[in-house]
Amino acid sequence: MPQVLTDSSGNAQRDRRSSSQPPNQDSIIQLKGVSKTYRNGSQALIDVSLEVKRGDFLFVTGPSGSGKSTFLKLLYGEECASEGEVRVDNDFPATLRGDRLSLLRRRIGIVFQDYKLISRRTVTENVSFVLWAQGYTRKEINRRLPPALKMVGLQHKAECFPEELSGGEQQRVSIARAIVGTPPLLLADEPTGNLDPDNSWQVIKILKKLNQIGITVIVTTHDESLIRLSNHPVVQIKNGRLSSVNY
Numbered sequence: 001m002p003q004v005l006t007d008s009s010g011n012a013q014r015d016r017r018s019s020s021q022p023p024n025q026d027s028i029i030q031l032k033g034v035s036k037t038y039r040n041g042s043q044a045l046i047d048v049s050l051e052v053k054r055g056d057f058l059f060v061t062g063p064s065g066s067g068k069s070t071f072l073k074l075l076y077g078e079e080c081a082s083e084g085e086v087r088v089d090n091d092f093p094a095t096l097r098g099d100r101l102s103l104l105r106r107r108i109g110i111v112f113q114d115y116k117l118i119s120r121r122t123v124t125e126n127v128s129f130v131l132w133a134q135g136y137t138r139k140e141i142n143r144r145l146p147p148a149l150k151m152v153g154l155q156h157k158a159e160c161f162p163e164e165l166s167g168g169e170q171q172r173v174s175i176a177r178a179i180v181g182t183p184p185l186l187l188a189d190e191p192t193g194n195l196d197p198d199n200s201w202q203v204i205k206i207l208k209k210l211n212q213i214g215i216t217v218i219v220t221t222h223d224e225s226l227i228r229l230s231n232h233p234v235v236q237i238k239n240g241r242l243s244s245v246n247y
């Protein structure tokens, strides 16, 4: 169960334990007093503290522009916090560069709203590419590919190009690509944002299945009906501040 540290007004409160504390092996994500202000002065996150345990499934909701994508970007090291501390799988992404940041990112699968598939590559090639780029052998790639495609129900589309697939199928390819390296953590930024309700629910069911086999899953979404159907904990980010929500 994720733990949001809040004050009496429901606002996230700074956890004053120091970064010299040993990592908590049970938690995969820890944010302490995290704020993010972009160069143009936009305050995307304000004093956010959150702990996510290994094996949790967490929804992050909130209005457009409230800071959800920024929250995920801090986790995979695309942006750095202006204040506070972000720890992911016992590493501090903000302090990592080059190969060490790449090594952390290999332990994080990422799914985006717009799929980000390579249009001139088949499903097989799109999913294998990430392993190939990480130096896996052909034999290992061939071993990992079928279970990843099976997990998203797309074995029969392995040789199709993205344009030959529906939006829901393309998103399922992007999920296969995100998990083919068996990361312990999966981040999905509005994964159902371009999908109709049926395809959205299919994507959420796959994410739930992945969570059941032990992957920690964090999903940002505007879609309250999906959240209600899913029965997982929810935090809300509003004007950069994070609080827990009950549906």
Ligand SMILES: Nc1ncnc2c1ncn2[C@@H]1O[C@H](COP(=O)(O)OP(=O)(O)OP(=O)(O)O)[C@@H](O)[C@H]1O
Pocket (backbone or CB within 6 Å): 038, 039, 040, 042, 043, 044, 062, 063, 064, 065, 066, 067, 068, 069, 070, 071
């Ligand atoms: N690179 C950037 N430079 C400056 N400001 C930014 C940048 N990225 C985001 N912002 C600002 O930070 C705030 C939070 O943006 P963010 O993308 O995290 O919100 P969001 O909740 O993911 O929104 P949406 O649901 O529309 O994707 C917004 O005010 C946005 O304009």
